[in-house]
Amino acid sequence: MLLRVDVPVADGLLASVPLAMGGRxxxxxxxxRDADMALRMLTDGSCPPLEFAGVHAHLASGLAAPELAAAARSVAAWADDLARRHRVPLRELDVGGGMAVDYGDPDARFDWVGYGAALARLADARPELRLRVEPGRALTAYCGWYATDVLDVKHSHGEEFAVVRGGTHHLRTPAARGHSQPCHVLPVADWPHPWPRPPGRPGPVTFVGQLCTPKDLLARAAPVPAVRPGDRVVFAMAGAYAWNISHHDFLMHPHPTVHHLDV
Structure with missing residues (x-):
């Protein structure tokens, strides 16, 4: 088994990350301070079915490659010291994930080459060690889209709001992380209703959902063309922490239809 430890890191390393789970x-x-006791229990026969294999530490999310590599080096040095003190082999080390995903700039990608080179140097110094990472969101965020349509566009206190079918009960990522989800508007020419279609207004538009809370916000002041009721909106980077963390049945709105594409 791996011991999950809140490993200490250098001062300032995690100071600016948006979400820290360790190092504090x-x-x-x-x-x-409790890791020594836990390791003694694994090596003195107190827990016979369990065998110590190594250390697991996931310290933060939203780190660039240099900072994440520095965190991995801190975890490895701490785990080495723990294993030496107890004279046990360190066979596995899970340095977690936390690779930065920039929702404000979808074209900016994590430096996998630089991070991989840093991990290779870390592994070369410990040839007996199995090194693990948890890339998770940094791989899958780019593999999903949330598509919906505009129900209404309203003007309020000098701002434009587009109310879409659905909302954060389908795609909770922007509300949970406090960002605007990148989006694209697909104008629809066909207007199926007998009354005239309202004209669109130029300027930034804030996209909100159908829930009765101001936190049902998908994108604030998005720089998109004029939006009209009936237009389609596609929110990118919805492949991670989207539907699976959303409050699905808030106000009993229907669930979205999920399509899996093999491309």
Whole structure:
């Protein structure tokens, strides 16, 4: 088994990250001072079905490659010291994930080449060690889209709001992380209703959902062309922490239709 530990890191390394789970007081992982006791229990026969294999530490999310590599080096050095103190082999090391995903700039990607080179140097110094990472969101975020349509466009206190079918009960990522989800408007020419279609207004548009809360916000002041009721809106980067963390049945709105494409 791997011991999940809140490994200490250098001062300032996690100071600016949007979401930190370690390197400071945290509900995640063992306090480093308790790791010795836990390891003694695994090696003195107190827990016969369990065998110590190594250390797991996931310290933060939203780190660029240099900072994430520095965190991995801190975890490896701490785990080396723990194993030496107890004279046990360190066979596995999981340095977690946390690769930065920039929703404000979808074209900016994590430096996998630089991070991989840093991990290779870390592994070369420990040829007996199996090194693990958790790339998760940094791989899958770009593999999903949330498509919906505009129900209404309203003007309020000098701003434009487009109300879409659905909302954060389908795509909770922007509300949970406090960002605007990147989106594209697909104008629809056909207007199926007998009354005239309202004209679109130029300028930035804030996209909101159908829920009765101001937190049902998908994108604020999005720089898109004029939006009209009936237009389609496609929100990109919805392949991670989207539907699977959403409050699905809030106000009993219907679930979205999910399509899996093999491309």
């Amino acid at each position: 007081p945290s509900p995640f992982g063992l306090d480093p």
